[in-house]
Amino acid sequence: MNPPTFEPRNPDFEARVRESFARQAAMHTLGATLAVVKPGQVEITLPWSEPLTQQHGFLHAGMVATALDSACGYAGFSLMASDAAVLTIVFKINLLAPAQGQSFRMVGTVIKPGRTVTVCEGHAYAIDGGREKLVATMGCTLMAVVGRDNIQG
Amino acid sequence: MNPPTFEPRNPDFEARVRESFARQAAMHTLGATLAVVKPGQVEITLPWSEPLTQQHGFLHAGMVATALDSACGYAGFSLMASDAAVLTIVFKINLLAPAQGQSFRMVGTVIKPGRTVTVCEGHAYAIDGGREKLVATMGCTLMAVVGRDNIQG
């Protein structure tokens, strides 16, 4: 999985991603921050936090999915035209191991960009005692939405 | 989608589900409550809440997934033996429409119970101005886990 080498259509892609991310209240709730924004690849980090856990004390699968979906969504968004908004159509997540650790790194990568439909992959890593472990993988299909007043950015 | 007619292995299934749900901190974060617990079917409700939203003000897809995953997980758990814990292996979510509304109803239903692997379907409904609309569907595959000390209930 080398870093993708995509040409962004919008030179301001990083500012657009950061501005939209800042408006995602769910990312504040997760304590998530944008670590990396490259054309076609976005990395989000978050600490373990009790309000995000399931009954065994691991990060809830849905919270892992929330961060991964945003990582994938913004990876796709980074390659979209400046008048497009991004919506997830469908995603699938494989939970390979309990999301156990002190912090988490969520990487979203574009596999195939498209004018309308973009396909991404996400990888969730738990950092536990200084060691990183792959705990989930996501496949995520996005749609670029243009010209809907209530859906911008 | 008629209500399933499954025979629970554990007559105390409802108490077990409610006790485990109460330990899911993520459900408190969502403001979610357990509305219905039947053998093989569980319904969770939650209000719209700003901390759960994405950049357009809709519920974040991952938050919809979090509630649906719990609904599916507990639907499966309701049919499991009393010494089993439940973990999600994989889920897929179709986002059919923006999760826009005052409150949300998440229904998880067992399609096929199994000793090790259980398959569920989830349906997410948004209630907006008194009208209910299907906004997401989930397919969710669960595993019953027995004999792991750190994974109970």
Added chain:
Amino acid sequence: MNPPTFEPRNPDFEARVRESFARQAAMHTLGATLAVVKPGQVEITLPWSEPLTQQHGFLHAGMVATALDSACGYAGFSLMASDAAVLTIVFKINLLAPAQGQSFRMVGTVIKPGRTVTVCEGHAYAIDGGREKLVATMGCTLMAVVGRDNIQG
């Protein structure tokens, strides 16, 4: 799962579906026939056949997927405009039980039609000794393609 009540955009939808199905060589290979074509719902039947089996003598999961994907694809196609072609973007299949039986009934149903993206569900039933059993479920996301010369119907 009641039959959907969708209004076709194209009154000739059935002829279009049947004509396109006849051009799918893969359906001949499967011995598949079009049993039902309604707006938003298509049913395909096929007999068990040795060349379609996996190592245990059951229908290969991929062959079940082939028939279900066509059922879903044509269910979506039945609601599309007359200048649109249909392509599957992504599908997921749950294999609930071995595909064991004398014949198979594959039902594709539109869940949410859309101008660009359509979401369908598929259900595969095995008929074994006169009894019908659900053996697989599919979620299938389609795209309407317009204006590409090499992709028609």
Added chain:
Amino acid sequence: MNPPTFEPRNPDFEARVRESFARQAAMHTLGATLAVVKPGQVEITLPWSEPLTQQHGFLHAGMVATALDSACGYAGFSLMASDAAVLTIVFKINLLAPAQGQSFRMVGTVIKPGRTVTVCEGHAYAIDGGREKLVATMGCTLMAVVGRDNIQG
């Protein structure tokens, strides 16, 4: 995506995979051959063939899925104990581009092996005029089945 470095539990893994593959009638129907069998990775090749096509002359998505599912299944099987059979529980396939070409290379790779549940990834490449192109990706979840008389190998 480096080749996986897994330790097979069964030193005869390659013979077991080849013997089981030979019993998959569906692979004969596809004209598929086993190109590579390593611990945790299997590669299947097949030529384009008219009986496998959809209405636009591309390989039918289900036929791509059939070959990829076998590649993933045998990748998982290569790491299983000698008394285990393999069944696919669920797979998801992203169709990134039309399956257009003279031949196809299907690579299945284990992401996470497990005693009961194994997770694999599949990548389908079309070879068209000497150039290779990624046309589909699969996520595939397998179950090891032990002790069922009608399911061996």
